Amino acid sequence: MQTVTASSTPVRTRVRWGNLLNVVSRFGALSFLTALCIVFAILEPAFLSTVNIFNVLRQVSIYGLLAVGMTFVILTGGIDLSVGSLLALSGLVCAAVEKGGTGLLSVTAGEAKGYGLLTAVVAAIVVGLAGGMLQGLGVSRLGVPPFIVTLGGMSAFRGAALLFSQGQPISGFREAYRFWGQGMIGPVPVPVIFFLVFAAIAHIVLRYTKYGRHIYAVGGNREAARLSGLNIKWLVLSVYVISGFFAGLSGFLLSSRLNSAEQVAGIGYELTVIAGVVIGGTSLTRGGEGSIFGTVIGVLLIGVLSNGLTLLNVSSYFQQVIIGLIIVFAVFFDQLAKSARR
């Protein structure tokens, strides 16, 4: 009798733990974000002001755009370390086209000698797409691991940015250019609109289209996907192109927001972006698991944490320590929940 009781108790506890973990894993990042917001709101009422909320959103919008692209890459089981460098390169190209060449440094704002805003934005995006395509070809055609290809890209694009700009920033844009990074539509900063719109589009693509299904299939089991007639090489190539697109767009938006395109822009962004994606529940180790919704939450979580801690006068050094711990624990909980479910 006694043995029966002794053995049944731990089983029951494990089941309950499993259920709890299930809930935590499915809504883990979201519930943590909510809890964090409540705590910050109590400790510092200014946190909940409209200005501050949009401030947080504006801060995360560039990371967020990059993270949307990164989600595609990570879903296929890859990674893109080059986004920060590609952002810097495309930002510089964008600025140079806008201003009519790299020689015209620090021209006063308001002059329109360049090739126009639209051309500039297109140029930035083309640079991003081309950079992404090169890396995608490296991964899909040459079969070099994504980590290595994009590590190379990270260095090469940064170097290209330095070569292109001769080490000098290009700054001082006219109003029409600055609007896209600094402006507001109503109370909403423009980059935030970009972030939310593209997140919504990406969500729809991944959730409701054939292409989205294929992305999950490639990440979930590449061999089964291939035998099901999916064009793996093309699909893998495409996600790096998508990531490149967002790097190009972000290059433009960041240069606009800072009123300056610099070769040092976006250094270290790749890590924050990957952190956001991972905290949002997209698995780095098992492809084909994750969502754009999770990524948005993950990126917001990082933004809220750093904003709230700043409001509470916690040093930015310490913030980095906390974010590091959260990445590890987010993945730990994710794994725990997955193993409980199986």
Next chain:
Amino acid sequence: MDDNVLLRMENVSKAFPGVQALARVSLEARAGEILGLVGENGAGKSTLMKILSGAYPMDSGQIYLQGQPITIKDPHHALQLGISVIYQEFNLMPNLTVMENIFVGRYPGDSIFVDYRQLFRQTEELLSRLGVSLPPTAIVRDLSVAEQQMVEIAKALSMQVRVIIMDEPTSALSGAEVQVLFNIMRELKRQGIAVIFISHRLQEVLTICDHIMVLRDGRNVGMLTAAEATEDKLVSMMVGRSRDEFFHKEHRKSRVKARPGAPQLSAVRQNDVILEVRGLTRRGSKFDPSAIVVKDVSFDLRRGEILGLAGLVGAGRTETVRLIVGADKRDAGEIYIDGVPVDINSPLDAIRHGIGYVPEDRKEQGLILNQALHFNISLPSLARLTRFGFVGQAQERQSVQQFVTQLQIRTPSLDQIVWNLSGGNQQKVVIAKWLMLRPKILIMDEPTRGIDVGAKAEIYALMDELARSGVSIIMVSSELPELLAMSDRIVCMAEGRVTAILDVSEATPEIVMRYCTVQHETLHVEAVQSNG
């Protein structure tokens, strides 16, 4: 009791979930003798070997070494006891030299430096004892498969082993290399070692072994001395099981059967032939291009026919069908569908030509395990369900539901993650996924492996229904009863070649097994014949 008995296994049993792999198997290996171990796929040879090597614990039974009861804890312990297994896949470090590989972990010298001179001498001496001339300083990667095998054997010998078990050691060797291996085995005999030789090649077993033991369905069938054994005797012992558990052949009679032996490459192609395969060839990996995995395979598939592909492990059946569906690149050969040559270079090409492929390993190749049932079933058919890039979810669910009902897939909902389904239901998901494409040709590789009896019967019934509705099926199977009951014709393969194409009316387990164990030297004539 026989003093010579070095290793004795008594009543050894081992069960895996759903399978009794070994049931009270006993075995005796004598010092200075070679014991042959033969049996069909799944007869329990590998399990027996893994128990001896310490890779699996046994459920019950006893093992004695020189009369002393022993318990083999793990592979390392097996080696300490003096039992070594030479696997088909070698455990060598390809970038190190022969001598480093042989004495790895036991280098002469002090605790810091290796005494290479001493190592060289020891290796030379060891190799000459085996009658092998290999430079001790050669890099293993540069050696041929046969030479690498010699290194493995030398390594075992260097550890003072008394029992050496060889798993299909000749399968990758040429005729001359086999003779060299046999000389080494005879040398091992002379040194008083007990050798256990596992092989599909009955002629070789008859040539080299002193005793031959036959396993079937995890049981001892008998032990013969080399003198009393013949190929026929062995084959009938290997297959002689009670004919058939759960199916009857009557239902097949209603199906119109195609006649065999029709001229295969006539100017006017027979219009009931849907798929023709001619001279399909694939060479081995880039590391070993000399090995040919699929050699000049030709056969026809007729409309509404179930064509069985029989063969033992390594016969090249899976490799052949993978060439047909474009999963691997072929080095030579043509494929015709409805008499028209087609170029299939990827699974997508195969799908476009109406070929579906249920792969051998559903978890590794068939399913996206972390996705829902509907996701998996509709994956190859999405193009049909998509409008402007968007998947028509209602239409998708409706189609999927239809197959879930037809195949009686037991699942709480279409959103169930396939990971959570039973093996049989997972297999049905893989089949449903291909049926939804409405294929003309369905290739099923081991469609009933690892699933329960009920699900098996359902899959058989489904295959029958499909064939009757005009779908042509190629079934690869390692289960002879299944092949004999389901197929209209059976293609027998051995060592990458077609050895015979039999009509089911002329096929018996003995005949099929006979053709699956022939060596290529002897079947030259038949191969020529089957090529017409």
